[in-house]
Amino acid sequence: MILARRRAPLLTLIAVAGVALYLFPIYWMFVSGLKNSAEIFANPPTLFPRAPSLAAFEHVFAREDVLRYLRNSLAIAVPVTLLTVALGACGGYALSRLRSRLVDAALFAVLMLQVFPDALLATPMFIIFKFLGLLNTLAAVILATTSKTLAFALVILRPMFRQVPIELEEASLVDGCNRFQTFWRIVLPIMHIPLIVVGALSFVQAYGQFVYALTLLSRQELQPATVGIYSFVGAEYADWNRVMAFSSVFVVPILVLFLVLQRRIVAGLTAGALK
Amino acid sequence: MIGSRSPLLFVFLAIPILYLLALVAFPVAYNVAMSLQEVTLGNIATFARPWVGFDNYREVLSDPDFRKVLLNSLLFVAANVVAQLGIGLAVALYFSQRFPGVHFLRGLLLAAWMLPALVVGALWKWLFATQYGVINFVIGSPVHWLADPSLSLASVTIANVWFGMPFSMILISAALTGIPLEPYEAAALDGAGPFQRFRYITLPALRPALLAVACLITIYTMRAFDLIFAMTGGGPLDSSNVLPLFSYQFTFQQFRFGIGAAIGTFAFIIVFAVALLYVHTLRREAVE
Numbered sequence: 174m175i176l177a178r179r180r181a182p183l184l185t186l187i188a189v190a191g192v193a194l195y196l197f198p199i200y201w202m203f204v205s206g207l208k209n210s211a212e213i214f215a216n217p218p219t220l221f222p223r224a225p226s227l228a229a230f231e232h233v234f235a236r237e238d239v240l241r242y243l244r245n246s247l248a249i250a251v252p253v254t255l256l257t258v259a260l261g262a263c264g265g266y267a268l269s270r271l272r273s274r275l276v277d278a279a280l281f282a283v284l285m286l287q288v289f290p291d292a293l294l295a296t297p298m299f300i301i302f303k304f305l306g307l308l309n310t311l312a313a314v315i316l317a318t319t320s321k322t323l324a325f326a327l328v329i330l331r332p333m334f335r336q337v338p339i340e341l342e343e344a345s346l347v348d349g350c351n352r353f354q355t356f357w358r359i360v361l362p363i364m365h366i367p368l369i370v371v372g373a374l375s376f377v378q379a380y381g382q383f384v385y386a387l388t389l390l391s392r393q394e395l396q397p398a399t400v401g402i403y404s405f406v407g408a409e410y411a412d413w414n415r416v417m418a419f420s421s422v423f424v425v426p427i428l429v430l431f432l433v434l435q436r437r438i439v440a441g442l443t444a445g446a447l448k
Numbered sequence: 449m450i451g452s453r454s455p456l457l458f459v460f461l462a463i464p465i466l467y468l469l470a471l472v473a474f475p476v477a478y479n480v481a482m483s484l485q486e487v488t489l490g491n492i493a494t495f496a497r498p499w500v501g502f503d504n505y506r507e508v509l510s511d512p513d514f515r516k517v518l519l520n521s522l523l524f525v526a527a528n529v530v531a532q533l534g535i536g537l538a539v540a541l542y543f544s545q546r547f548p549g550v551h552f553l554r555g556l557l558l559a560a561w562m563l564p565a566l567v568v569g570a571l572w573k574w575l576f577a578t579q580y581g582v583i584n585f586v587i588g589s590p591v592h593w594l595a596d597p598s599l600s601l602a603s604v605t606i607a608n609v610w611f612g613m614p615f616s617m618i619l620i621s622a623a624l625t626g627i628p629l630e631p632y633e634a635a636a637l638d639g640a641g642p643f644q645r646f647r648y649i650t651l652p653a654l655r656p657a658l659l660a661v662a663c664l665i666t667i668y669t670m671r672a673f674d675l676i677f678a679m680t681g682g683g684p685l686d687s688s689n690v691l692p693l694f695s696y697q698f699t700f701q702q703f704r705f706g707i708g709a710a711i712g713t714f715a716f717i718i719v720f721a722v723a724l725l726y727v728h729t730l731r732r733e734a735v736e
Contacts (some may be wrong), residue, residue: 195610218580263460296479320467424563428562
């Protein structure tokens, strides 16, 4: 034990160094965005920018309409999050409380339906939304993306809802609340943290949605930031400081969300995927 | 239990299930139907299209590029499974020790997994850039990571392992904490060394979890599209192409919808089989 305690600071030190090295690419993204057009091509590359400059950021804000792209990304991600949490809470609750062959089949269906690559569903999605007259609307991307986040939400939420003691609900029913009031006033408030975690993960997924935006939206003014970034890097030559500035601005909300909810997200992921 | 048969619960269940049936199951079935039809830009809007049996499959199977891409997909998935499990297990074992900040530092790695796949692709394209990329600077030689057909698949694999490993590691970590301590104490008393304890206690106890994680890695990497699309577009010469991207190219760039759908079916079969294995593994674990 004494030996272990003496080794602990060393273990922390190694872990800090390892994690820093592993996340170096993220550092490199931010720092590349802060370099000017000459320094980005410096050889050897500079670990810290010699002359930090916001020129690349100014460029992407002024010339590339980053704000419009971000607004579109948010206009997709926020409704997907709300829809996923609403439908996921209902479905997850039902899956945790009902016991029948039907429910087993439903759970099996949910597990199987979350595995299909979205790039392969792009054509049928295109045809469905053309039929519904929703092509070139954000609604199409929102509905398509939710099909992916919803299955994931159900898988994570079901075991969480199971942890809510049934006695609480029984007491509430005895007190004269109906089933919906019980769900709304008793169960959901207890579940607010898992719901926030699922909401955050759905937000992240929807915020990074690319394939459906690429295939269901052809009007540039509707496209989210992922498509905007792709239009930069798709070509052979790229202004890397600008691409990295654009990417940095784009991922800041996700990284902030992640840092705030880190422990809860870790707990939520492990509960869902292996149970 | 009071009201467990409440109609409200069935409504609650029906809405998300119908949603998934409409926007996942139906598209999957529609795609399979299209793979048996001749679909052109002219008839894409109607379902009344000529049925051509397995013609699209015959054409796909006789295409040497398809065989190459199928092999790429299998290699990409296999390399990801091996690397993510191996590295993930090593990192999880390191973080199973007790030291200050262990949970925070372990969780921090997940930042890589939180990034949008497209951004990860763009970022690694820059890291791998031949002339000014930081990786070539570190190794001191101008390697064409993405432009050399013999390296491009390895390069996108490295990027995807970086992207996915933290998630796999977190899942393995959770399984590690679930192993009871008594066998370790008994083994220590019997004089078993750390390697023997790992080999005879940890690994057998982890096996079901590792199998489940391997299935998840397969499912997630079979999906990889954004990352490869941003880094190489599948090139050069399809050397880093995988099934979803190959299917997309036939559909949205060449407008050969039937061929694109047939390629998709092959990917469906693979993920479906692995998903069955995954569900089976979870069930067995739940029973035990």
